[in-house]
Amino acid sequence: MTSHFRKYLRSFSITAAAAMLLTPIAATAQTATSSSSNDRWLHVRVISANDKGETVRVNVPLDLAEKVLPAINKDRLHNGKVRIDHAAEMDGVDCRALLDAIKNTKDGEFVTVQAHDSDVKVAKQGGYMLIHVTEKRYAEGKDGKELKDAKATEKSRVEVKVPMKVVEALFSAGKDELDVLAALRALSAHGDTELVSVKDEENTVRVWLDSKNTAD
Amino acid sequence: MILAKLALGAVGTLAFATVYTFREGTIRVDVDEHRPGGSHVHVWVPAALVPAAMHFVPDDKLLEAACHAREALPIVKIVAAELENYPNADFVQVDGEDEHVKVSVHNGKVYVDVQDHGDDVHVAVPVSTIQDIIENIGDRADRGKAQ
Numbered sequence: 001m002t003s004h005f006r007k008y009l010r011s012f013s014i015t016a017a018a019a020m021l022l023t024p025i026a027a028t029a030q031t032a033t034s035s036s037s038n039d040r041w042l043h044v045r046v047i048s049a050n051d052k053g054e055t056v057r058v059n060v061p062l063d064l065a066e067k068v069l070p071a072i073n074k075d076r077l078h079n080g081k082v083r084i085d086h087a088a089e090m091d092g093v094d095c096r097a098l099l100d101a102i103k104n105t106k107d108g109e110f111v112t113v114q115a116h117d118s119d120v121k122v123a124k125q126g127g128y129m130l131i132h133v134t135e136k137r138y139a140e141g142k143d144g145k146e147l148k149d150a151k152a153t154e155k156s157r158v159e160v161k162v163p164m165k166v167v168e169a170l171f172s173a174g175k176d177e178l179d180v181l182a183a184l185r186a187l188s189a190h191g192d193t194e195l196v197s198v199k200d201e202e203n204t205v206r207v208w209l210d211s212k213n214t215a216d
Numbered sequence: 217m218i219l220a221k222l223a224l225g226a227v228g229t230l231a232f233a234t235v236y237t238f239r240e241g242t243i244r245v246d247v248d249e250h251r252p253g254g255s256h257v258h259v260w261v262p263a264a265l266v267p268a269a270m271h272f273v274p275d276d277k278l279l280e281a282a283c284h285a286r287e288a289l290p291i292v293k294i295v296a297a298e299l300e301n302y303p304n305a306d307f308v309q310v311d312g313e314d315e316h317v318k319v320s321v322h323n324g325k326v327y328v329d330v331q332d333h334g335d336d337v338h339v340a341v342p343v344s345t346i347q348d349i350i351e352n353i354g355d356r357a358d359r360g361k362a363q
Contacts, residue, residue: 039302054312059305064298071290213305 039063040188041213047204059213062188069181080181081173099171102129103164129167131160135200156200163190240264241325244340251334263341267348275356282357289354296346299326 040062048054069080076083102110102124111122121132137155138146169186173179187209196207240263247257270278282289303324310317316331326346330337 052313052315054310054315057306057309059307061298061302061305063301064295067294067298068291071294074287213302 039211039213040190040209041211042187043206043208043210043212045206049202049204061213062184062209066181066184066188069184077180080179080184082178082180084176084178096171096175099167103168124164127164129160129162129164131158133158156198159197161194161196163187163193166190236264240344241342242340243342243345244338246336246338248336249334250336254335263345266345267352270349270352275359278353278356282353285353286357289350289357292346293350293354296343296350299343299346300324 042060042062042065044056044058044060046054046056048056069077073079105124107123107125109121109123111120113120117136119132119134119136121130123130123132134157135155136152138152139150141147163186166183166186169182170178170180172182190209192208192210194206194208196205198205243259243261243263243266245257245259247255249255285292299321302321304322306318306320308317308319314331314333316329318327318329320327320329321343324344325340325342328337328339
């Protein structure tokens with residue numbers, strides 16, 4: 001009788017201990033599978049070309065950003081919207097009217113500026129708004145002045161590629177607001193895409209969207 | 217025979233107590249200063265003890281902390297709750313010549329690893345513990361406000 005009881009107690013103890021130990025693991029596994037497979041991640045990578053050669057990688061799940069953003073109420077950011085001082089910052093440009101015009105226009109280049117120091121191009125292509133800015137530099141003489149007839153070389157290049165739906169969502173709030181939250185939501189409905197690419201002498205910056213939870 | 221039963225009972229209780237204490241994992245803090253006279257601190261605390269220990273922190277001290285963190289508290293609360301959906305992910309990684317920083321989540325634990333010019337700091341905290349702490353601070357802050 002005693003040996004039966006002891007056996008029973010031992011098996012019960014082992015089973016109970018195993019169950020309690022495995023509970024968190026099972027819970028974790030459950031959470032792991034419950035993490036949606038179509039999670040969208042926003043990645044930022046900055047590679048510095050300085051002596052220290054620093055690399056910064058930030059990976060943010062868009063779902064997380066969407067939930068955190070409305071909780072941040074500081075300065076100009078409230079409820080996921082950024083207030084802009086139209087008169088001072090937009091220099092009288094009616095962004096909404098501009099956006100409406102672009103939305104209803106066929107693909108093409110809208111702005112092309114070729115200046116001495118930089119080239120700027122704004123275009124619409126395949127449902128994306130493209131902004132390309134290239135800064136130029138010229139060889140300088142000993143006096144620090146630009147050499148005559150010097151050929152321009154690329155100093156920095158900025159490429160921005162934003163889905164039109166995201167741009168529309170961004171300007172969907174009031175006249176003096178940018179709806180960042182709506183833009184994030186529009187972005188999360190979008191497929192893998194490269195959003196920003198900046199390359200200059202000091203840094204290489206890349207911002208992109210995909211389903212991986214780690215940067216490449 | 218009675219002694220054997222007592223021993224079995226004691227061992228069983230101890231085993232249960234151990235399993236219960238460690239069921240939520242451990243909080244781990246490792247600090248190593250790799251230089252002459254540098255300190256080495258290694259702390260392992262069962263995460264299940266933290267919510268209980270929080271009750272022993274005096275209200276005024278906790279309220280002070282809650283006041284400082286008032287703005288960030290709702291944000292941290294949301295992040296902590298959401299982290300459960302991302303059991304394995306690297307959120308921030310900084311790699312320099314002598315500096316490395318990594319903030320990640322693996323198997324439901326938040327890891328902060330810092331290597332700075334030969335000094336190492338590693339912290340690991342279960343997400344559930346962060347939630348418990350935030351909830352506790354929030355509740356105490358609300359109670360303090362109501363009084």
